[in-house]
Amino acid sequence: MSDVLATSFGVLNYSGMLFNKGNTRTPLSAIIGSRAKQTNHVEFVTGQEYTTGGGSQPNISETASLTAPYASVVTREQKTNVTQIFQEAVGVSYAKQSNMGTLSGLNVAGQQANPIRELDFQVAAKMVKVNRDIEFTFIQGQYNKASADNEVNKTRGLVAAITSNVLAMNGKPLGLWDVADLMKTVYEANAPTEGLVLWCDAVTMFQINADAVQNGLTVIPAARDINGIKLSKVVTPLGEVYLYLGEFLPAGTALLLDLPVIAPVFQPVPGKGNFFLEELAKVGAGEKYQLFGQIGLDHGPEWYHGKITGLSTQFEAPKYSKKVYVAGGAVATVETTSVLTEAKLNKNTVAADDTAQVACNTLVYDPAAPASAATLAYLWQVRAKTGTTWTDLTSSYTGYNTATLTVKAADAEKHYRCKVTATGTALGTVYSDECDVEAAANG
Numbered sequence: 001m002s003d004v005l006a007t008s009f010g011v012l013n014y015s016g017m018l019f020n021k022g023n024t025r026t027p028l029s030a031i032i033g034s035r036a037k038q039t040n041h042v043e044f045v046t047g048q049e050y051t052t053g054g055g056s057q058p059n060i061s062e063t064a065s066l067t068a069p070y071a072s073v074v075t076r077e078q079k080t081n082v083t084q085i086f087q088e089a090v091g092v093s094y095a096k097q098s099n100m101g102t103l104s105g106l107n108v109a110g111q112q113a114n115p116i117r118e119l120d121f122q123v124a125a126k127m128v129k130v131n132r133d134i135e136f137t138f139i140q141g142q143y144n145k146a147s148a149d150n151e152v153n154k155t156r157g158l159v160a161a162i163t164s165n166v167l168a169m170n171g172k173p174l175g176l177w178d179v180a181d182l183m184k185t186v187y188e189a190n191a192p193t194e195g196l197v198l199w200c201d202a203v204t205m206f207q208i209n210a211d212a213v214q215n216g217l218t219v220i221p222a223a224r225d226i227n228g229i230k231l232s233k234v235v236t237p238l239g240e241v242y243l244y245l246g247e248f249l250p251a252g253t254a255l256l257l258d259l260p261v262i263a264p265v266f267q268p269v270p271g272k273g274n275f276f277l278e279e280l281a282k283v284g285a286g287e288k289y290q291l292f293g294q295i296g297l298d299h300g301p302e303w304y305h306g307k308i309t310g311l312s313t314q315f316e317a318p319k320y321s322k323k324v325y326v327a328g329g330a331v332a333t334v335e336t337t338s339v340l341t342e343a344k345l346n347k348n349t350v351a352a353d354d355t356a357q358v359a360c361n362t363l364v365y366d367p368a369a370p371a372s373a374a375t376l377a378y379l380w381q382v383r384a385k386t387g388t389t390w391t392d393l394t395s396s397y398t399g400y401n402t403a404t405l406t407v408k409a410a411d412a413e414k415h416y417r418c419k420v421t422a423t424g425t426a427l428g429t430v431y432s433d434e435c436d437v438e439a440a441a442n443g
Contacts, residue, residue, distance in 0.1 A: 005091035005286050006118050012104040015111035018121075024128050025247050026135040028199070028262075031226045035263040037298060042153055043082050043145065044265050046298050050076040082145050082153045083267040083296035084137070086130050089280070090122040091288035119287065123277060126291055130275070132247075138264075138297045139248040139255075155296035158255055158262075158305065164189055165256075165306040173312040174204050174254065175211040180236040182256050182306040189303040192258060193239055196306075197231060199246035200254040206315045208234065208243060214318045219243065226259070252311040261300030266293075338365040338374070340428035343420045349436045352412035358435050359404045360418040365426055374426035379419040380405045385436070390417065412439050 004010070037044075052074060100113045115121040141157030165185045167178065179198060187193050198208070209219045212234055223233035224242055231242040246255070268274040275293030282288075299305070342364035350356040360378060363369075380400050381390040398406035405416065418432040 003089075003091055003288065005093050005096075005288065006122060007093045007096050008099045008102070011096065011118065013100055013102060013113040014105045015103055015107055015114055018114060020125075020128070022128070023132065023247070026131050027229050027244060027247060028138055029131065029135050029264065031229050031259055032262045032264055034227055035260075037263050037265045039083065039265055039267050039296075042267065042294075043080050044296060044298065046079045046081050047301055048076045048078050049301065050074050079301075081143070081156050081265075081296050081298065083265060083294045084141075084153045084155050086133060086275070086291075086293050086295065088126040088130060088291045089288060090119070090126055090291075091286055092119045092122065093286040095285065097287075119289070123289065123291065127275075130291065130293070134264075134295060136248045139246070140250065141297065156299065157297060158257070158299055159250060159253065159307065161297075161299045161302045162255065162305045162307040164303040165191075167306065167308045169252075169308060169310045169312070171310060171312055173207045173211075173316045174200075174308060176208065176215060176217070176234065176236060178308070179208070179234075179241055179256070180238055182308060183236060183238040183241065186256065186304070186306050187238060191301065191304040195240075195242070195258070195260070197242040197244060197257045197259055198254060199244060199249065199257050201249050202245060203313060203315050204254050204311060205243060205245055207312075210315075210318050251313050252309060254308040254311060256306035256308070258300065258304040261304050263298045263300075265296045265298050267295070269294075338368060338370040338426040340364075340374070340420065340422040340426050340430055341366045343418060343430045343432040345418065345432050345435050347435055348433070349438055350407050352407065352409050352437050352439060356407040356437075357404055358407060358416055360420060360432050361403060363420065363422075370425035372425045374422045375424040376403075377401070377421040377423075378403055379421075381417050381419060382411055383415050385413050385415060407437055412437055 096118055100116065100118065103111070103113055137155055137157055139157050140159050141155045142160055143156035144152060144154040146153045165182060167182045167185065169178065183193050183196065186196070198204075200208070212219050217234060220233045222230040224231045229244065231244050233240055233242050235241075241256075249255070266274045269276070269292070272278070274295070275291065277289050277291050280288045280290055340363060343360055344362035344364075346359045346361050350358055363376075378401055380393040380397065382393055383390045393400040393405075395401075397408060403418075405418070407416065414437050416435045416437065419429065420432065421429045
């Protein structure tokens with residue numbers, strides 16, 4: 001693999017505002033950035049762990065107390081992580097630098113190239129890439145400690161770090177009680193539960209909001225601001241939980257984070273700092289620069305956090321209802337009106353002859369089918385195979401206004417569907433799925 005430098009024909013100049021289509025969000029790095037630490041060693045300490053006893057009633061008599069008990073000690077275990085290298089390089093030819101006045105694309109008199117300096121643009125773009133790489137690593141980084149110069153140090157991210165407090169959802173959507181259950185697990189691990197943040201994707205954020213509404217609660221937007229990152233909030237039986245849309249979460253995964261114990265750890269180069277830009281040796285008519293830095297994640301005690309796995313990756317809209325609880329005794333009930341929500345045909349394809357039958361024989365109601373049969377009106381419709389306009393059928397079709405229709409050979413290679421309207425004990429109008437009529441046998 002060889003260097004690719006910005007050249008006159010390799011990177012064209014244009015006028016106009018610059019818009020980056022790439023994702024530049026790094027919310028976790030932004031929130032924890034003010035707590036940055038420094039180290040001069042590739043391996044750094046994330047903390048010491050120990051466990052104290054207690055929680056039982058002593059059984060010591062006065063006589064026994066005259067003799068001291070046998071001595072015992074509480075041991076400690078040190079936990080560590082490592083920094084890793086992030087490195088990028090950019091280069092610009094002399095000819096490119098001196099050719100910024102040559103514009104491609106549409107040009108209007110008086111306009112100039114944007115950016116003005118190619119090197120500045122390339123360095124800024126690489127910095128954005130490095131920031132995103134760091135964000136990914138802080139979330140999904142897999143740990144490795146090098147034992148030789150040609151091996152790679154890799155910092156451990158949060159997904160890999162959290163092993164104690166894990167909630168498996170087995171394909172179900174996340175609800176408020178699930179969040180409360182994970183908070184309970186954190187609490188039972190003797191970790192703080194104040195100020196926890198649910199770091200989740202958009203589907204889970206939708207699901208939490210929907211579940212809050214379902215339970216008569218409200219997700220409070222912009223309830224807290226940390227370094228410009230605005231967190232929303234919801235209340236559970238174990239306290240408040242903040243919510244935020246995280247980046248680079250694996251599909252079906254959410255994290256419950258104690259953010260104050262998380263920090264980036266920089267390993268600066270003496271005399272240069274960390275994430276510095278320096279020019280490399282010239283080998284021709286151009287300039288090449290490298291961007292270099294070393295950083296790792298101090299995730300703190302892993303049992304301060306929680307992890308949710310196996311979440312549904314599809315938003316499941318709730319069927320809104322209210323639960324009423326009564327203290328004993330019979331409760332008078334009133335039959336409620338059902339809503340017709342779906343109609344299905346018994347066939348997806350039929351032969352093009354007068355004996356082919358299509359039936360609209362499956363109806364779905366919300367919350368359930370009415371106890372007393374609803375009044376149903378059927379109207380069959382037809383359209384061309386590649387068309388978009390549906391035409392109501394007339395009485396020339398057998399069963400055009402009943403649940404079963406006799407298909408006509410003249411409508412080969414067309415589509416049928418049924419419009420069903422419910423009145424009485426059920427309400428609503430729905431359209432069934434479609435049935436494709438095959439080509440006539442005689443062509």
